[in-house]
Amino acid sequence: MSMSRLPAWVAGFAFFFAFDCNATEGWYRDPALHGDTVVFTAEGDLWRVPAQGGLAQRLTTHPAEEAQAALSPDGRTLAFVASYDGAPEVYAMPLAGGPPKRLSFENARVWVQGFAPDGRVVYASEATVGPSWMRVLRLVDPLSGLTETLPLADAREAAFDAEAGLLYFTRFGLAVTHDNARDYAGGAAAQLWRWRLGSREEAEQLQPAGIREPQRPLLGAEGLVLLGEHAGRVNLWRWSGQGAAEALTRHADFDVRRPSLHGGRVVYQHGADLRLLDLVTGSDARIPITLSSDLVQSRERQLGEPLKHLQSASLAADGSRVVLTARGRAVVAGLEQLRRVEIAAPDRARLREAVLSGDGRHVLAITDLEGSSEIWRFPADGSGGGEALTRGGDSHRFRLYPSPDGRLLAHTDKAGRLFVLDLESGRDREIDHGEFARDDAYAEVNWSPDGRHLAVIRVDSARLVNQLVLIEVSTGRRATLSSDRYPVVSAAFSRDRAFLYFLASRSYASSVPGPWGDRNTGPFFDRRNRLYALALDPEARFPFAPASELDPPPAETNAAGDDAKGKTRTAPASSALQWEGLAERLFEAPLPPGNYSQLAADDKRLYFLDRDSAPNSQAALRTLAIGNAPPKPETFATGLAGYALSGEGKHLLLLKAKGESGGIGDVLIVEAGAKAPEDLSRAAVRLGDWRLSNAPREEWAQMFDDAWRMHREFSFDPTMRGVDWDALRARFAPLLPRVQDRIELDDLLAQMIAEVGLLHSQIRPGEYRVAPDAPVPAALGAQIGADAEGLFIEHIYRSDPELPSERGPLAQPGVDARVGDRLLAVNGRALRTRAELAQALVNQAAQQVLLELKRGSAATHRTVVLPVRLDREAALRYSDWVEGRRTRVQADSNGRVGYLHLRAMGPQDIASFARDFYAQFDREGLIIDVRRNRGGNIDSWIIEKLLRRAWAFWQPPRGAPYTNMQQTFRGHLVVLADALTYSDGETFAAGVKALQLGPVIGTRTAGAGIWLSDRNRLVDGGTARIAEFGQFEVGSGRWLIEGRGVAPDIEVDNPPYASFMGADAQLDAALAHLQQRLREAPLPTLQAQPIPPRGAHGHDGSR
DSSP: OOGGGSOHHHHHHHHHHHHHTOOBOOOOEEEEEETTEEEEEETTEEEEEETTOEEEEEOOOOSSOEEEEEEOTTSOEEEEEEOTTSSOEEEEEETTOOOOEEOOOOSSOEEEEEEOTTSOEEEEEOOSSSSTTOOEEEEEOTTTOOEEEOSOTTEEEEEEETTTTEEEEEEOOHHHHTOOOSSOOSTTOOEEEEEETTOOSOOEEEOOBTOEEEEEEEEETTEEEEEEEETTEEEEEEEOSSSBOEESOOOSSSOEEEEEEETTEEEEEETTEEEEEETTTOOEEEOOEEEOOOOGGGSOEEESOGGGGEEEEEEOTTSSEEEEEETTEEEEEEBTTOOOEEOOOOTTOOOEEEEEOTTSSEEEEEEOGGGSOEEEEEETTSOSOOEESOOOOOSOEEEEEEOTTSSEEEEEETTSOEEEEETTTOOEEEEEOOTTOOSSOOSEEEEOTTSSEEEEEEEOSTTOOEEEEEEETTTOOEEEOSOSSSOEEEEEEOTTSSEEEEEEEOOOOBSSOSSOSTTOOSOOBOSOEEEEEEESSTTOOOTTSOOOTTSOOGGGTOTTOSOOTTOOOOOOTTOOOOOTTGGGOEEEOSOOOBSEEEEEEOSSEEEEEEEOSSTTOOEEEEEEESSSSOOOOEEEEEEEEEEEEOTTSSEEEEEEEETTTTEEEEEEEEEOSSSOOSOOTTTBBSOTTOOEEEOHHHHHHHHHHHHHHHHHHHOSOTTGGGOOHHHHHHHHGGGGGGOOSHHHHHHHHHHHHGGGOOSSOOEEOOSOOOOTTOOOOOBOSEEEEEETTEEEEEEEOOOOTTOGGGSOGGGSTTOOOOTTOEEEEETTEEOOSHHHHHHHHTTOTTSOEEEEEEOTTSOOEEEEEOOBOHHHHHHHHHHHHHHHHHHHHHHHTTTSEEEEEOSOBSHHHHHHHHHHHTTSTTSSEEEEEOTTOOOBSOHHHHHHHHHOOOOOEEOOSSSOOEESSTTOOOSEEEEEEOTTOOTHHHHHHHHHHHTTSSOEEESOOOOOOOBOOOOOBOTTSOEEOOOOBOOBOTTTOOBOSTTTOOOOSEEOOOOHHHHHTTOOHHHHHHHHHHHHHHHHSOOOOOOOOOOOOTTOOOOOSOO
């Protein structure tokens, strides 16, 4: 019977049935196995499927991701991690269905590890007092909610041998630092340990022979099964407890990931699939799974607030419109009711650095189709497709610079080259590639008004200081117009082509008057930049020169029609550039120095940004009239993130900064002048109703291509360490259609970039799906315990006692809370469980909260506190650990030894160093602790201070002596490092060793030795990080640190049980070493000899 003859309702049913059966293959990860049931994560939700495969059943639908599933010993309960309440926590739900129940209240990152034999959920947590990346294992009863912490520092995965009473667990591993690498041999490699449950003895480290990185231990009747790396691939292994491990899988294409064992079978992730291994028969087969899903996360959508994704903004030559590049798309917009035009880009294309052509008819942009950066031209009216203007790009192209007449387009690339593309003929010429140019070589590229010359700012010597270079476009003739003594910041041609103005850092007036004073780190040179001009035409008179009797009559000078008083002739319209002697025709404008940048010029005035020296400060746009009247810079606009002057010099594009986030608020187009118009209501580009059309599946494909391409083009090693990068793409690209959400794309990228075998290979998240109504959790800055009687304060986190603002909520002055107090109520709501406390503190961060406390047999009392957000709570746990070390060193050394810890190597950490180092520079010994240091870039600042040596001192008639090289540390130094000392923390430790400043005590560091910039952002803001800049040893040229780490001079480990119980063997070793050194080489006292009588002279320094 044909479909047309069926009743209408039957036909409709048949169509529905056919549509429903069109199931799809997804991306399957985090599997859990029990009996014949497999639970896994796909599309951010939990699913179940029979072990033999088939159509999976969705178990959860919340917008927040559910992952890390584990099934209880009886197979009836499912545990997992989700962020339902704003932070990742452990939840449990019946496998048959039902509402999830929150089991953990850590207010920190957690990872489900499985179930203990007694039915408790096992999870790892960072909610512990300690440095970064510290974890502990906890067990929680799904029924009572009671929690037990296993006394093993840094334990993160667990397998229980119930009969023998043993726990197998792992410490460290690249999963802790979120790296993705191969053939790793650094200090952070995973370690396998064994501990007798309930014992007070130390755990025993195990080493299965033949594999690296033993992880994910699983125990069954078949013995210990675990993951291990061999020959650059992670597979499943079985180990008897002695000798070599036995390979259970031998995959050579994709790693085995997150296995789960039950009943003699193991389910695991392999690429995008799940496989089932029978440990008895050895059969290993892919589980054929399909999903019946609406694929909502791949549905085309409209993105609001596109300015959050703004990558570039360029003003049309006539100032009428602006082209904005955001989220890989380009839009042309103008004022009032001008039509907003979205540029029709090819599928899977990401547009970058879009600019309008000189005549406004086209948009020019960089796109990266087919694996190379090329320049495309698109109709500016949004019609039709685009065309490629370049082919065969062999390097990442950075920026585009259209000429004033629109005929030519200058562009730069990562190989340090400058090209000029003739938009009519299509000819693309390399016109500059300096000997010392590197990477993103061109800080600025500026066209002369007639389009005949380019003024570029780039490095032109081995000193790596930006210099001003003038290039003749037609011939390629060039001249370097500034030396490498002072960096050039910005440049602009005068509109009459008579002068080339530029800003250079040539003013050095220290705001610190001398070397004395607390925490004097040296001179600070703020407001360095001055305004200069080079006379391109030797006959031109410098317009800022004071008037003199030789000046022409005023009537002859007023070419612009302005009041001629105080004005002087600049140059005739036919100004001719003369190369000979150009660098010597240098003038300085009478403008006070400042933090100026982004210079531009019209026919009447100069424009430039000025800003405070504070990091991330917003800029003000200043103007300076061109003439010899007393200079008076005017403020055109404030609160800017950037600006641009149109090609005709009559309009300005203003990008208003949005708060402290660094984002863009309003986009304005205004007439150029001394000051902005008072009424800006009609100056805003119409963007309020702008929405970006976004097709996730196309965008994911583009991001995959982009990540692959940028790894090739940004890598520190052009050979990709011998990896066939094209073949690698061919291996992973077929998995791309399986991706159904953004997190799965990151899983794919992580597997791909791991093949390079380098650290600094984290995947930084992009736009993950989040619950729109997710609450914001808050905390009290304390460990809150729970027992049969309710809640109590177990520990209040410590911080610097002299910095009240750094204290946690319960440690603030006037808050009457102590360890042991019972917490009875919050805001009048009675509490007995952690769940009730978490609910009471939701959305209460920085809000006054009333606590009701009871202390012993005393009457209850009330106190008001301000809860903190979870990032602040984590900082308090860290500060508590630091205060514990500091107090211990102070007590054990009787104040002779100082201690400071550096959490990372960033701006906040140099502030921490200044606060702590200068408070202890006069100690006889000093411990600088970089254990768990997360890296940054300030190692040279710190090492410089440690290299200072005092050679003399002053002895006042009264008071204590003090040295020259003020506040120099003169004592003995020790540096503490461990397996998770990372990146610049390792560079610091390596520098201390190389310069023989003191011994490094602890364990081998992680081995993240190649530096990076994180410039390679994907279109939605995520990053597949790329190691870009290798470190090499002066003298030998040896490659340093990467993959191996820094070896300590004195190796001391902090074992798991003793460390959890409060011991710190590494700190003890540091103290013992310094005490020995102080006995062997005590610090010389500053004792002045008696002053001899007149006639005797001071020592002349001879030996």
